[in-house]
Structure formats: structure tokens, C-alpha cells
Amino acid sequence: MTLIDTRQPPEQASRKVADYKPSLLQSEEHGLCPGCGEPVAIRVVLEVIEELGLAQNNIAVLGHGCYGGFIMLLDVDSTLCLHGRAPATATGIKRMRPDTAVWTLQGDGDMVNEGLAEILHATARGENITCILLNNGVFGDTGGQMTAASVIGQRTKNSIDGRTADDHGYPIAIAELVASLQGSAYVARCSVHNAASIAQTRRCVRKAFQRQTEGQGLSLVEILTMCPTGWFVAPEAGTDYLMESLGKTYPLGEIKDRAAAPAATAE
Amino acid sequence: MRTVTRGTLVIAEDRCKGCELCIAACPPNVLTMSRTGNRLGYLYPELKPGCTGCTACQQVCPDFVFEVFKFEDPVLFDTPPEGARPCP
Ligand SMILES: Cc1ncc(C[n+]2csc(CCOP(=O)(O)OP(=O)(O)O)c2C)c(N)n1
Ligand code: SF4
Ligand code: SF4
Ligand code: SF4
Ligand SMILES: [Mg+2]
Numbered sequence: 001m002t003l004i005d006t007r008q009p010p011e012q013a014s015r016k017v018a019d020y021k022p023s024l025l026q027s028e029e030h031g032l033c034p035g036c037g038e039p040v041a042i043r044v045v046l047e048v049i050e051e052l053g054l055a056q057n058n059i060a061v062l063g064h065g066c067y068g069g070f071i072m073l074l075d076v077d078s079t080l081c082l083h084g085r086a087p088a089t090a091t092g093i094k095r096m097r098p099d100t101a102v103w104t105l106q107g108d109g110d111m112v113n114e115g116l117a118e119i120l121h122a123t124a125r126g127e128n129i130t131c132i133l134l135n136n137g138v139f140g141d142t143g144g145q146m147t148a149a150s151v152i153g154q155r156t157k158n159s160i161d162g163r164t165a166d167d168h169g170y171p172i173a174i175a176e177l178v179a180s181l182q183g184s185a186y187v188a189r190c191s192v193h194n195a196a197s198i199a200q201t202r203r204c205v206r207k208a209f210q211r212q213t214e215g216q217g218l219s220l221v222e223i224l225t226m227c228p229t230g231w232f233v234a235p236e237a238g239t240d241y242l243m244e245s246l247g248k249t250y251p252l253g254e255i256k257d258r259a260a261a262p263a264a265t266a267e
Numbered sequence: 268m269r270t271v272t273r274g275t276l277v278i279a280e281d282r283c284k285g286c287e288l289c290i291a292a293c294p295p296n297v298l299t300m301s302r303t304g305n306r307l308g309y310l311y312p313e314l315k316p317g318c319t320g321c322t323a324c325q326q327v328c329p330d331f332v333f334e335v336f337k338f339e340d341p342v343l344f345d346t347p348p349e350g351a352r353p354c355p
Contacts, residue, residue, distance in 0.1 A: 003313050004272075006276050009334070013340065015336065016335070016336050020331045028279070029282065030330075036329050039330070040327060192327075195327055235287065236288065236291070238288075
């Protein structure tokens with residue numbers, strides 16, 4: 001089999017079209033698991049921030065979860081706050097610095113369990129912040145326990161035969177809940193299971209930050225991410241598993257955009 | 268057989284954690300997993316001729332393993348016909 005030498009850039013005339021890492025990361029090395037979706041989503045967010053010219057004017061507020069490991073890698077002013085409290089902390093920062101883009105990075109355990117009150121109240125107040133939710137349907141960092149976002153049938157460390165409505169109740173679709181409140185400006189659900197879904201995530205994250213710049217209210221992008229370790233599946237099986245489990249309960253797409261033309265009421 | 272190749276990669280193989288997401292993501296299917304492990308003990312991707320420089324592998328990789336280049340002019344690589352085996 002002919003293999004190309006990929007140890008250094010090509011000798012032939014060429015141009016670089018993609019870098020290892022976004023420039024807002026200080027290093028490529030991180031401790032997240034093989035096949036984890038979180039670094040993929042974080043790349044997209046950081047690239048959009050740079051693209052929108054916000055690299056020198058944004059503050060990140062991180063919750064507690066595996067993504068928290070990125071706090072030491074981000075070349076962004078950032079703070080790690082109490083579990084679930086990111087939207088409340090971001091509220092304070094944004095009110096003191098209204099011209100700075102303020103965004104949260106949270107997991108489903110962080111946002112939908114520990115901090116459900118914070119995200120809902122921040123939305124109801126119409127806080128002008130952008131919230132990024134990395135939804136893998138488990139408390140990944142602590143070993144794959146069930147969250148309020150785990151779907152019916154999902155096997156987790158404490159629902160080993162699958163989540164049932166009788167024993168564990170129903171999952172909370174946070175994006176739809178946030179969209180139902182008047183204070184939200186933009187809500188979308190995306191995924192990082194393949195290159196096309198990553199491109200769509202990029203478009204949604206861009207709009208979310210634009211709505212904040214326009215002062216429209218709270219924006220939320222939920223991104224479904226792979227957690228092969230917490231799901232007890234092989235890394236290469238994570239993308240299919242994601243779409244078979246969370247993907248079936250949580251439809252992808254834009255749920256609300258206040259800035260969009262009011263087509264439905266135009267007739 | 269000559270394979271038209273429009274792009275190429277630099278693969279930081281020692282950073283790879285062997286998840287194989289890049290293998291499934293590559294539209295022309297020109298990435299294969301190595302047979303020996305890297306510094307961390309994981310198998311890592313290797314590139315065959317035919318890359319288009321589409322960046323799909325770079326986007327799906329959780330471990331920031333790829334840099335992608337596009338050739339100014341496509342490069343032709345001589346490759347053995349599909350299914351050809353080396354002499355024993
Ligand atoms: C008040 C409090 N309770 C519990 C914990 C332990 N804890 C740390 S991370 C985590 C799970 C986070 O899950 P999620 O937000 O879904 O992130 P993931 O790891 O799945 O990305 C928990 C329960 C904590 N740090 N603080
Ligand atoms: S436990 Fe899950 S979310 Fe955490 S790093 Fe591993 S794969 Fe990613
Ligand atoms: S750049 Fe595209 S064609 Fe080239 S190896 Fe990566 S995914 Fe395959
Ligand atoms: S996607 Fe990245 S980490 Fe996974 S096998 Fe490919 S190069 Fe390695
Ligand atoms: Mg989680």
C-alpha cells in the first residue's frame with residue numbers, strides 16, 4: 001500500500017487550509033477521552049468567536065464537567081463557577097461589561113440538573129448572554145451517571161437496564177423549555193457526529209453570538225456530543241450511538257430565532 | 268494506477284488517541300489505521316493517495332491531530348491497482 005509522508009508539510013507548492021487547533025487554544029494537548037465530542041464542539045465555538053472579531057473581547061464562564069479541563073487551555077478570559085451557576089455568574093459579568101461577549105460552557109448535568117433554575121431565570125430575565133450546552137446525556141466527568149437529559153432507554157451507570165419513565169421520570173428537553181420563555185432570542189440544537197453536522201453547529205453558534213451583539217436576549221445552542229466512556233461503548237461507535245439515543249429524542253435544528261422574519265404571521 | 272491527489276495532511280500521530288472518527292469521516296476513504304501504536308500506544312491514521320484537502324478529518328478529530336494542505340496543482344501518485352498484493 002502506498003502511503004503519503006505526513007510527518008511534515010508537503011514539498012510541492014501548497015497552501016495550508018486548516019490548522020491543528022483554533023488560535024484561541026494555547027495547546028493541542030488535553031486529557032479528554034478518545035472519541036469525546038466536547039473538544040470538537042469547543043473548537044467550533046472558539047473559531048466562531050475569532051471569526052466574529054471577538055477574540056479580544058469575550059469572557060467564558062465554565063460549569064463543571066469534562067469540558068472544565070479546557071479552562072487551562074483557553075486563551076480567553078474565563079472563570080470556572082459553582083456547578084450549574086454559569087448563567088448567573090455570566091449575568092453579573094455581562095451587566096458590568098455590556099460591550100463584551102459573555103458566554104457559558106455547560107454540560108447537561110451542569111445545566112439541566114444542578115443549574116436548571118439558573119438557566120431558566122437567566123432566560124426569563126432576558127439576559128444578553130450566549131449559553132453553549134454540551135449534551136451527552138450523562139454526568140460524564142463523574143463516570144456516566146444518568147442526568148435529567150438522559151433519554152428513555154438509555155443505559156447509564158445508575159440505569160444499567162435503561163432509563164424508564166416509571167423509575168426515573170421523563171427527560172427534560174431544555175432547548176424547547178428555554179425557547180418557550182419570552183427572554184430567549186435564539187435557540188438551536190446541533191450535533192458534532194459528522195462534518196456536515198459540525199458545519200451546521202458553526203452556523204448556529206455564529207447566529208447565537210450575533211444575537212448577543214445585537215442585544216436581542218439570551219441565546220442557547222445545545223450541541224449533542226459523544227461520550228463513549230460514559231456510555232460504555234467503543235470510541236468509534238460513539239457517533240452512531242449518539243444519533244440512535246439522544247438524536248432520536250432531541251431533534252436537531254433551529255428552534256427559535258427572534259431576528260428571523262416573522263414568516264408565520266405574515267399571511 | 269495513477270491517483271489524482273489535491274490535498275495532503277500533516278498528522279501529529281503521537282497526539283492521536285485512536286478513536287477512528289477520522290476514518291469514517293473521510294469522503295474519499297483515504298485514511299487507514301496504522302498497525303503499530305504511537306507514543307501513547309494507540310493506532311493512528313495513515314494517508315493513502317487521493318486526499319482532496321476537504322478538512323473533514325480535521326474537523327471531526329477530538330485531539331487536534333491534523334493540519335490540512337491543498338496543492339496548487341494536483342499531484343499524481345502511482346499506486347498499485349486495488350487488491351494488488353505484494354509478492355511473498
Ligand atoms: C455541587 C457539586 N456537585 C457535584 C459535583 C461533582 N461533579 C463534577 S462534574 C459533574 C458532572 C457534570 O456533568 P455534565 O455537566 O453533564 O458534564 P460532562 O462531564 O458530561 O461533560 C459532577 C456531578 C460538583 N463538582 N459540585
Ligand atoms: S467521560 Fe465522556 S465527556 Fe468526559 S472526557 Fe470522557 S468521553 Fe468526554
Ligand atoms: S482532508 Fe478530506 S480527503 Fe483528505 S484525508 Fe482528510 S477527510 Fe480525507
Ligand atoms: S480522529 Fe483524531 S484522535 Fe481519532 S483516530 Fe483520527 S486522528 Fe486519532
Ligand atoms: Mg454531560
